[in-house]
Amino acid sequence: MEGVQHILLDIEGTICPISFVKETLFPYAIEALPHVLATKWDNPTFQPYRDAFPEDVRASPEKLRAHVEDLTKRDIKVAYLKNLQGYLWEDGYRSSAYSTPLFPDVALQLRKWKANGVEIAIYSSGSVFAQKLLFQHVQVVGQHASPGATGPGAQVEDMTGLVSGWFDTTNAGLKTEAASYSTIVEALKWPLATTLFLSDSVREIDAATEAGLNAILVDRPGNAPVSEADNHRLGLVHSLNELYITGASH
Structure with missing residues (x-):
């Protein structure tokens, strides 16, 4: 051209x-999320990601996890989910998990x-x-x-x-x-x-x-x-x- x-x-x-995103990145984020929620819920490095979610969703780690799983399953392209996924994917890249x-x-x-x-x-x-x-x-x-x-x-x-x-x-x-x-x-x-x-x-x-x-x-x-x-x-x-x-x- x-x-x-x-x-x-x-x-x-x-x-x-598309398979890399759907079959590798999305599942990795879902698997990594519970540990992050259990250990970093009040960590200053995680708070901006947590606080970007709707107020009712961030009332507890359990509610936020369920919301993330639902959005991921439906492939909803909302900014606060995409930002959290990037945060979760970083460890996977750096550890050569993928x-x-x-x-x-x-x-x-x-x-x-x-x-x-x-x-x-x-x-x-x-x-x-x-x-x-x-x-x-x-x-x-x-x-x-x-x-x-x-x-x-x-x-x-x-x-x-x-x-x-x-x-x-x-x-x-x-x-x-x-x-x-x-x-x-x-x-x-x-x-x-x-x-x-x-x-x-x-x-x-x-x-x-x-x-x-x-x-x-x-x-x-x-x-x-x-x-x-x-x-x-x-x-x-x-x-x-x-x-x-x-x-x-x-």
């Missing part, structure tokens, strides 16, 4: 499998874009803190490492240096609202005409398009099926390798 110099990326289902499995095309393509002068930013419903954790612990796949490798022997790399901006529903707004995308490009000072948004969500693609951004739907294994109508009316790719981004002129 000629003229594209700025790329705004979704995470789940776009550059990272690392981030990007789709095979992603890491190399992001490096190519960056080398060609393309600026990259992230916009996800997960908190900015969680986004950075995810990018700090990317699985290294190669001769001595395999996809899905976890534990102390897993090799990881920090890819946060490729990203120029981080946005979530707290600092940008809901991903299904056009105003959120306007907020992002204004904050980054990115021209609409040179900005491309990539996501697995049709509603997000429509919102970005309404805001004036270029937008393309990414269809990955494990994603929700794309209707025939949406397939025809939207630009659609199955890999970042299908995008020819020329980047900034040199």
Whole structure:
């Protein structure tokens, strides 16, 4: 795509499998929560996360736990839950309980874009803190490492240096609202005409398009099926390798 110099990326289902979030990160947070509630309920480091929940929910550890489990089961994308999940996931990343499995095309393509002068930013419903954790612990796949490798022997790399901006529903707004995308490009000072948004969500693609951004739907294994109508009316790719981004002129 000629003229594209700025790329705004979704995470789940776009550059990272949905299964990693649903089958690894969500269960880890649920499993870790009881110990945190029992040992850190009044800890100053935990209080901001606790106090962000509705007053009736934080009346007791038991009520907060039940509320978190309910929201997680229904995959409700509310900011106070996403912030707490990021807090809970940190220990898992740092202990190598898991690392981030990007789709095979992603890491190399992001490096190519960056080398060609393309600026990259992230916009996800997960908190900015969680986004950075995810990018700090990317699985290294190669001769001595395999996809899905976890534990102390897993090799990881920090890819946060490729990203120029981080946005979530707290600092940008809901991903299904056009105003959120306007907020992002204004904050980054990115021209609409040179900005491309990539996501697995049709509603997000429509919102970005309404805001004036270029937008393309990414269809990955494990994603929700794309209707025939949406397939025809939207630009659609199955890999970042299908995008020819020329980047900034040199």
